[in-house]
Amino acid sequence: MARILLATSPSSFCLLRSALTDHEILEATTYTAAQRLCAQNGIDLFMICLMFDESRSLELVNLIRLDARYKQTPIVVVRLTTTTIDFITQIMHSMKKLHVISDYLELEDSLQSELKIRDIVRELTFVEKKIKQ
Numbered sequence: 001m002a003r004i005l006l007a008t009s010p011s012s013f014c015l016l017r018s019a020l021t022d023h024e025i026l027e028a029t030t031y032t033a034a035q036r037l038c039a040q041n042g043i044d045l046f047m048i049c050l051m052f053d054e055s056r057s058l059e060l061v062n063l064i065r066l067d068a069r070y071k072q073t074p075i076v077v078v079r080l081t082t083t084t085i086d087f088i089t090q091i092m093h094s095m096k097k098l099h100v101i102s103d104y105l106e107l108e109d110s111l112q113s114e115l116k117i118r119d120i121v122r123e124l125t126f127v128e129k130k131i132k133q
Contacts, residue, residue, distance in 0.1 A: 002044040002125040007034045007052045007060055012080055015107065016047060019117035031056045038064060043073060044125055047117075050079040050088060061101060074102035074124035 006016055007028045017025060026043070028034035031053045037043075046064055048057045057077060064070045077092055092104035103120055107113035 002121060003042050004045045004047060004121065005034065005037050005043050006047050007057070008047075008049040008078075009051065009053075012049050012078075015080070015113060016049075016078065016117060019114040020121065023121065029053070031060060034060050035063065038067060038070070041069060043070065045121060046070075046073060046075040047121075048075065048077050050077055050092070061095075065100065075100075076103045076105060076120060076124070077101050078105045078107055080107050 001023050003024045003026065004020060005026045005028065006013065006020070008016060010029055013027060013029070017027075026037045026040070028037050034053075046060075048060055050057050052060065061075055061077070064073070064075060077095070079088060079092070089104075089106065092101070095101045096104055102124055105116060105120065107116065
């Protein structure tokens with residue numbers, strides 16, 4: 001079971017939460033709440049919606065990466081495909097190539113999205129355990 005900080009809007013929370021029932025979820029709907037939760041130890045994975053708190057997702061990614069405890073912790077940025085912005089997709093894939101974030105997911109409100117979330121969390125939490133050993 002992983003401890004996951006889920007930084008999202010209330011409207012996206014239900015979809016993401018339903019895919020993560022086997023994990024401990026720390027929910028943040030504002031940047032301030034996410035900052036407070038980041039101060040805790042032991043977060044295994046960060047999942048951040050791109051449009052989190054009026055587009056403060058990249059600010060949150062920067063905050064996380066500046067914290068020595070979370071230098072190697074996976075970060076997944078999520079964009080629900082109901083908001084189509086092609087240049088954001090390109091930016092996110094560039095950030096992944098540069099190893100700023102661990103992964104980038106575009107999700108639709110469906111069972112397929114749930115399976116995608118579960119797969120990436122399983123993969124990233126396995127990698128995190130290997131790094132810590």
